[in-house]
Amino acid sequence: MAKDSNVGATSPKSKFKFKREKSHVFTILDENKKEVGSVRVKPSSVGWKPAGETQWYRLPIKDFGNLAVHQGFKGEAV
Secondary structure (H helix, E strand, C coil): CCCCCCCCCCCHHHHCCCCCCCCEEEEEECCCCCEEEEEEECCCEEEEEECCCCCCEEEEHHHHHHHHHHHCCCCCCC
């Protein structure tokens, strides 16, 4: 029987693997806890889907950044 080269390895990479999310979806609720829509964040884009619809509206992350800077307003410092 051949010995497995990973058996007994002490490197953290050989013991654990973490799956990186491709996107994360946030559900947006109004003050009555009724769903308004969803925001999906990906490394390359940000999307919006109104409640009850299937179509996502996306902006590349660079365009989203420009939109936020030029048409948004400054919030509190983090």
